[in-house]
Amino acid sequence: MENPTKPTPEAGPASPDKPSDTPGQRGATRAQVEQAIRTSLLTGRFIPGKAVTLRGLASELGVSPMPVREVIQRLAAEHALVIKPNGRVQVPEMSSERFDEILKARLLLEPEVAAMALPHLSASDAAELLDIDLEIDRCLESGDAVGYMQLNHQFHFRMYQKSGSQILLPLVESLWLQFGPYMRMVYGRVGTANLVDWHKQSLKAIETRDATALRQAIASDISDGMGMLGRDCLPTL
Amino acid sequence: MENPTKPTPEAGPASPDKPSDTPGQRGATRAQVEQAIRTSLLTGRFIPGKAVTLRGLASELGVSPMPVREVIQRLAAEHALVIKPNGRVQVPEMSSERFDEILKARLLLEPEVAAMALPHLSASDAAELLDIDLEIDRCLESGDAVGYMQLNHQFHFRMYQKSGSQILLPLVESLWLQFGPYMRMVYGRVGTANLVDWHKQSLKAIETRDATALRQAIASDISDGMGMLGRDCLPTL
DNA sequence: TCGCACTAAATGTGATCACAACATATTGGA
DNA sequence: TCCAATATGTTGTGATCACATTTAGTGCGA
Structure with a gap:
């Protein structure tokens, strides 16, 4: 055989040089x-x-x-x-139609998911969300776009995950993945300032157990954030 | 080179024995x-x-x-x-929670997609949908569950596709894929009869260009069809 | 007869290879 | 100088292999 093609399989799902890392976890x-x-x-x-x-x-x-x-x-x-x-x-490019549709889909799904999460949101959850939001404020002041995006994602999904939804939540995640790259690009251009803080309104609605107010706050947060994005840059792309 | 390992690759994305089939289409x-x-x-x-x-x-x-x-x-x-x-x-198994969530998601998305499609639905489209619905009636009479499922899928998605949606439509398709297997299993058990024909109501709403009525008809069709499914078998699974 | 250890088959995973299609760079000619 | 044709490198695709893991199957022993 002469070993024609030194295969050096290094076989195994996990890195062979780090046997203690992931002990053969599938995938x-x-x-x-x-x-x-x-x-x-x-x-x-x-x-x-x-x-x-x-x-x-x-x-x-x-x-x-x-x-x-x-x-x-x-x-x-x-x-x-x-x-x-x-x-x-x-990476998919954004278009005006895509943007409007993502906005519409988010407005359809996310308020509902938030309302589903409300019964499972404890006081400690609210406190955790508040911590995230305070850190978001810091990112807004310092103009840290990446930090803002990560924390904003955390804020929404920490809340949504409490819904325990196995169907709606993945749909929402798919939407976020779709506008994420575009969001970053635009934030880098227009900055992250002058956003009305609907997160605070959401937290207040959580405290008062007001599902309607929570729905409204989430919807406003979405419309506001994406409305600011969609106004300027898209036609010029 | 000596060609050490004649792998007989039969290489190429397309079958080499059928050159006229798919001329090297990627994927x-x-x-x-x-x-x-x-x-x-x-x-x-x-x-x-x-x-x-x-x-x-x-x-x-x-x-x-x-x-x-x-x-x-x-x-x-x-x-x-x-x-x-x-x-x-x-294939994923159905649970009561999953079922309820899919129902909720369909009720959120599909009426909206139908309303988006309404402006693009011509008279010939309505005629085509009517043809499909008449064939559905035949399947219902003869108890052809597979035929009913295929045609019901056709009815909805011929309509939805006219919305031109690139975001919402894939989400709806994902939902249908998720309850498809379960639907078939239950239809085989309870039969496909005694469904109120909300398709006819949908067609009437299309003729009168009544978006609200179309939303309502689609929502009723979903609730009715899945309500009949969810009532009995799920707890016993 | 039942339970358990052992063996064998099957399955997903990661890696590599050969090839066709594609994109880009290069060269030749007008 | 410019454009076309060629050559080169890159990329995705399908196939195959080796291996760890798991499941099914079998036989042995109590």
């Missing part, structure tokens, strides 16, 4: 890759229109192209990435 | 596999809880496990399949 590499790309998307490390290559991501993450392929298919199914007719993968 | 095999599994899901060929194996599907479809892997990841991202902690893949 551990794939999960790590997915988490990496998702946060890259949500924090705007990927710019809309940016080309995403299998081998590029793979070498960047230090894994083989194999798990990256599966993750890309997975994210493409959620429309967080697009596979062009020639097979090339890229 | 043609994957698309074919995905379509096959999707329709299997929507028409209930896959029973909830059924185990789905890579090699099984691959040999069944006459392809390598490779494209099947990607499609499974894709469908798992839409929650049309679930990947259990040990990696095994199976």
